[in-house]
Amino acid sequence: MLAEQANDVYVVQVAIQNSSDTALTLTVGVLTYGSWVPQDGNCIPLPNTILAPAGALTYFNAAVNAFSAVGGSISFLPANGGSLVVSWERKQGAALTVNVSVTSDTLTAQCSSINAGTLSPTAQYLITNISS
Numbered sequence: 001m002l003a004e005q006a007n008d009v010y011v012v013q014v015a016i017q018n019s020s021d022t023a024l025t026l027t028v029g030v031l032t033y034g035s036w037v038p039q040d041g042n043c044i045p046l047p048n049t050i051l052a053p054a055g056a057l058t059y060f061n062a063a064v065n066a067f068s069a070v071g072g073s074i075s076f077l078p079a080n081g082g083s084l085v086v087s088w089e090r091k092q093g094a095a096l097t098v099n100v101s102v103t104s105d106t107l108t109a110q111c112s113s114i115n116a117g118t119l120s121p122t123a124q125y126l127i128t129n130i131s132s
Contacts, residue, residue: 010063011037012070012088012096013122017056020107020129024051024076024084029059032089033069037062045074066119067092078104086111088123098123106130 012034018024029036029045036044037060044059051057063070071089078084082104090096096116100109108130114122 010066010119012061014059016125018051018127020127021053023079027075029074031072033071034061034063086125096121
């Protein structure tokens with residue numbers, strides 16, 4: 001049984017897919033609201049974790065209850081320079097918002113919120129090469 005089903009809490013799945021040809025090194029994962037929840041074999045974001053090309057990382061950020069806030073960010077350093085930061089936030093009673101910031105000459109990223117109206121939405125991030 002998933003955490004949000006067992007406790008009727010709001011849990012955001014943070015799903016990061018690296019579809020680029022560049023390895024990304026996780027530098028820090030911080031929460032502004034809620035807590036990290038190890039779930040489905042995934043743990044908390046640890047510094048120096050490598051997100052390899054064609055790889056994926058998934059983390060879970062849980063609220064205290066169904067109405068509390070969640071939010072945070074995870075920062076990466078691309079092997080070829082620059083930076084990448086994914087972030088998400090859901091203030092009390094509001095919808096989930098997601099954002100991604102990239103400073104790189106070779107990478108771009110997209111983000112989306114899936115199932116935003118449920119207790120178990122996904123903040124989804126896709127990192128790709130910039131097309132030439």
